[in-house]
Amino acid sequence: MLGLMQQWPLLCHKIIDYAAQQHGDREIVTRSVEGPITRTNYRSVRERALKVAQALDRDGFKEGDRIATLAWNSARHMECWYGIMGVGGVYHTLNPRLFPEQIAWIMNHAEDRAIFVDLTFLPIVEAIADKVGSLKKIIVLTDDAHLPKESKLDLVAYESWIDSVDGDFEWKQLDENAAAGMCYTSGTTGDPKGVVYSHRSNVLHALISCQPDALGVGSTETVMPVVPMFHANAWGITFTGPMVGAKIVNPGPLMDGASIYELLETEKVSFTAAVPTVWLMLLSYLEETGKKLPHLQRVVIGGSACPRAMTKTFRDEYGVEVNHAWGMTEMSPLGTLGSVKPAYAGLDGEAVLDLKEKQGYAPFGVEMKVTDDENNEHPWDGSTFGRLKVRGPAVASAYYGGAGAENFDDESWFDTGDVAHINEHGYMQITDRAKDVIKSGGEWISTIDLENLAVGHPDIMEAAVIGVQHPKWDERPLLICVRKEGKTPEGSDILGFMEGKIAKWWMPDDVAFVDEIPHTATGKIQKMELREQFADYKLPTA
Numbered sequence: 001m002l003g004l005m006q007q008w009p010l011l012c013h014k015i016i017d018y019a020a021q022q023h024g025d026r027e028i029v030t031r032s033v034e035g036p037i038t039r040t041n042y043r044s045v046r047e048r049a050l051k052v053a054q055a056l057d058r059d060g061f062k063e064g065d066r067i068a069t070l071a072w073n074s075a076r077h078m079e080c081w082y083g084i085m086g087v088g089g090v091y092h093t094l095n096p097r098l099f100p101e102q103i104a105w106i107m108n109h110a111e112d113r114a115i116f117v118d119l120t121f122l123p124i125v126e127a128i129a130d131k132v133g134s135l136k137k138i139i140v141l142t143d144d145a146h147l148p149k150e151s152k153l154d155l156v157a158y159e160s161w162i163d164s165v166d167g168d169f170e171w172k173q174l175d176e177n178a179a180a181g182m183c184y185t186s187g188t189t190g191d192p193k194g195v196v197y198s199h200r201s202n203v204l205h206a207l208i209s210c211q212p213d214a215l216g217v218g219s220t221e222t223v224m225p226v227v228p229m230f231h232a233n234a235w236g237i238t239f240t241g242p243m244v245g246a247k248i249v250n251p252g253p254l255m256d257g258a259s260i261y262e263l264l265e266t267e268k269v270s271f272t273a274a275v276p277t278v279w280l281m282l283l284s285y286l287e288e289t290g291k292k293l294p295h296l297q298r299v300v301i302g303g304s305a306c307p308r309a310m311t312k313t314f315r316d317e318y319g320v321e322v323n324h325a326w327g328m329t330e331m332s333p334l335g336t337l338g339s340v341k342p343a344y345a346g347l348d349g350e351a352v353l354d355l356k357e358k359q360g361y362a363p364f365g366v367e368m369k370v371t372d373d374e375n376n377e378h379p380w381d382g383s384t385f386g387r388l389k390v391r392g393p394a395v396a397s398a399y400y401g402g403a404g405a406e407n408f409d410d411e412s413w414f415d416t417g418d419v420a421h422i423n424e425h426g427y428m429q430i431t432d433r434a435k436d437v438i439k440s441g442g443e444w445i446s447t448i449d450l451e452n453l454a455v456g457h458p459d460i461m462e463a464a465v466i467g468v469q470h471p472k473w474d475e476r477p478l479l480i481c482v483r484k485e486g487k488t489p490e491g492s493d494i495l496g497f498m499e500g501k502i503a504k505w506w507m508p509d510d511v512a513f514v515d516e517i518p519h520t521a522t523g524k525i526q527k528m529e530l531r532e533q534f535a536d537y538k539l540p541t542a
């Protein structure tokens with residue numbers, strides 16, 4: 001017997017239709033590439049997205065066409081996404097922090113037919129456009145006045161392009177399983193791999209993320225996605241925001257401490273999200289200026305492990321609650337969030353920080369398990385770590401073109417490549433990327449734990465741990481640190497600080513200081529580069 005309920009396909013444009021109808025006046029604020037702060041609302045974003053869809057349709061773009069975006073978070077970028085999806089196209093976010101050749105490789109792999117590009121990134125497109133044979137149209141996210149007059153490319157200004165249609169257009173009726181968006185993982189090993197989101201997975205992910213113990217945002221909230229739309233869908237906020245009618249504040253091109261602070265203050269942002277490196281910049285700006293954060297209530301931190309010291313500073317100095325989250329491009333991206341379950345009610349002080357060091361638990365819609373290399377499941381005991389595997393309606397079932405098939409098994413489990421343990425209350429803690437874990441005398445040492453501890457030293461800005469060859473133990477940990485400006489701690493100070501807080505055999509064998517730690521295009525520590533840089537390093541213990 002079948003249920004007798006309606007078929008209501010889960011299509012992304014229904015989200016912006018809803019926002020325009022129920023929350024039409026709610027603001028979208030953007031620090032524009034041209035400079036000024038601009039203001040619009042959901043009603044207008046929808047009207048203009050319809051024009052994007054209509055203009056794409058008129059220009060001959062069809063269902064399934066991949067349409068790239070190379071842009072900061074902005075209202076125009078949102079309009080493009082909804083317009084592209086509304087005509088049945090597939091928005092394909094490109095990460096401008098990649099090398100131009102990598103971007104060209106990705107565009108060719110996806111066969112992008114058009115691109116929406118911010119003025120900032122026009123030089124990238126100018127450098128690679130003739131290497132991307134599929135590319136037919138370049139739309140610059142600006143108006144005629146700001147469009148560069150001299151370019152070797154055939155450019156059109158977004159504002160005049162959408163003004164060339166009247167907006168009398170209806171969203172295409174699509175299968176909810178149709179592709180809606182695409183994002184390539186940064187490919188620290190091998191070529192980048194394309195993740196293809198469907199309308200259904202984006203809508204379900206937005207519903208999952210709205211749960212009170214997930215992002216838990218509502219219509220009264222002012223949300224600033226500092227995490228870029230080109231980094232795993234801005235962690236879904238481009239869908240979650242309109243689904244609940246939250247006010248959105250887009251930081252545009254400026255992510256330094258002073259610029260982020262300015263928007264947090266002037267727009268009274270209550271909720272924000274980004275990788276730890278962004279918050280390092282904000283916190284050091286606050287420390288230098290003595291400014292406070294009276295409006296901000298919650299910050300979601302993920303993408304790489306949120307150091308304990310960061311959670312503590314936000315809480316104790318600024319009264320801001322950190323929600324530590326974990327996810328992946330392949331998961332749309334939310335996987336776990338660190339809300340506090342009743343089992344931990346009443347925790348305070350350091351015990352809260354212990355809990356928040358974990359990446360949190362999975363909301364409804366994400367299944368997870370930890371296994372050994374033979375796929376035997378580990379107990380949820382908070383210490384046995386192994387391969388973290390996940391499945392759910394917003395988790396990838398394959399990569400575009402069939403790459404990386406070994407990461408998916410025939411029961412739909414996706415091997416995340418992370419090493420983790422899960423405790424009896426379901427809280428997961430990442431101990432490493434499988435490729436970064438240090439194998440010392442056959443035992444594993446978690447680099448993330450060591451890094452977290454080292455940045456707890458008041459004179460340390462950032463820390464990374466890598467394995468260095470050792471004649472007896474195969475590998476031993478080397479701690480690489482960036483000192484805070486004006487501070488001069490020695491290696492022995494840092495090791496002294498760490499002593500007693502971890503198992504003796506986990507203690508780094510040496511400390512090296514550098515001016516800067518390299519980061520990937522998504523803000524993670526570039527361990528591969530560090531390993532190359534320190535390939536010939538001789539440990540004093542070797």
Ligand code: ADP
Binds near residue numbers: 185
């Ligand atoms: P990339 O394109 O670099 O793979 P993703 O954002 O998809 O970018 O990266 C996902 C990976 O980032 C995860 O598999 C995990 O290793 C790491 N990661 C994300 N959040 C956290 C976190 N809170 N703590 C530790 N690692 C994290």
